[in-house]
Amino acid sequence: MLEATIHKKLRDFSLDLTIHARPGEIVVLMGENGAGKTSALNCISGLIPPDGGSIRLDGSIIFDAGTCVEIPVENRRIGYVSQNTAVFPHLSVSDNIAFGLRAGHRSREFIRERVGHWLNDMNIRDLAEVKAGKLSGGQKQRVALARAMATEPSLLMLDEPFTALDADTTRLVKELARTFVTEHAIPCLVVTHRITDCRDVGDKVCMISRGMKEWEGKPGDLPACICRSGDL
Amino acid sequence: MNSAPVFSRKFRKTVTCIAGAVLITSVTLYLALPVVALFFRTSPELFFSSLSTPDVISALFLSLFTSTVSLGVVILVGTPFAYVHCRNNYPGKVVVDTLIDLPLVLPPAVAGLALLILWGRVGILGQYLSLSGISVAFTTLAVIMAQIFVASPFYLRQAKSLFEQLDPAYEQTARTLGASPLRIFALITLPLTANGLVSGAVMTFGRALGEFGATIMFAGNLPGVTQTMPLAVYVGMEGNFAVGLTISILLVIISFAIMIAVRLLARREAFHA
16 A cells, blocks of 8 residues: 655646555556656655655555655665666666565575566566667566566556557556556556556556646546547 | 859869878878887887896886776775765865866876975975884885876776766666665676776876876886886986887887777777667
């Protein structure tokens, strides 16, 4: 369960958001470029400190401006796939997926088993030893997803995860994300600007405009005007 | 008036070509001829016979030893320094930025004098050291200190710009995956900047090897102790000319090797990206 209230002064406007996501629920953040979606994810992950508010994950406080609690990024157990995937170009696909597990000092056998599992699930087994810098956009996206999911995070956050993918891979990634979130019963935030994505994966949609929540509800209930303008 | 052009198109093209060729040839010759002249002044027999004289050998080994130590210190201290400097905002950062570059424009003789005034036997700090029996000036340590002072900007500037240009998303993602700052530095930051760091290190080594002004002011010219290769060249002018010539040729060869190394690394870097 994620309960986040974020206040953050950005360059042009203030981010003022409350986001709730239940275990197993995928919440889609929609909005125009520069609406503050990525900044919201950065605040929750701890990469940028909010000016105020509080963030609770599974009941424990990871950030609270009032009591000055701020758990460091590396201890938040949040799987975060950023927009440009940031796969480590000098490491092989296997080493990319293993990165978080090695940082967590898991046993060698465990890591080998987990990496093998994700290589199969993401359909990238034949790329295992390829340097990640040589991959195509869609392959990088899958490696980044596998790397984030392999750490078994308490919250999964995906920033524009479907932009570089073809239709087949998009379907695969959507199914994998859905299965993972349901099986592990963790909350998930997905940033997208495509209405089709939000109908496919979203349990709940938050429309964000200039840092404020404009509309919240089920994807099926999206107001028609938003559907027209948002379906680019 | 619509008269035919005085010179035909073909003629103008020829003139442009000749002018370009003259320009390129003259610049190339101006830079290359003095270096080539060094090789003409000696013969292989003379070169190899003076190569084995004690002065040449001691200068060669002293130069290689001090430059290597200087490079080691610059890398070990400079890499973490550049990283901390880049990743943090602190008061006076601009001043530090300027100070890093200062030795590049400061005349080496001035640098040497400044070091002497600070660390010399009666210097501001040196007088306290000499009370406890430690003297810095006119020792091999002084050679190393002068080299570090003069050559470190080459590495620090390079490291700084590499760390600044590295996409922050890599380090940020590594953090979200639970990696400690040290782990991120060793496994992500360093490997992604390694090629550039090595070429910065090679340039630093080259500058340390050629250091003359600061060394002669601060460390003096004692054979075997502070007489590095450039100093031995200078001494050779007054005494054994062949020795100076041989060391000069050695330095030319090392300089060429350094430039080739930097070029190869730069090409590998481009290929990597």
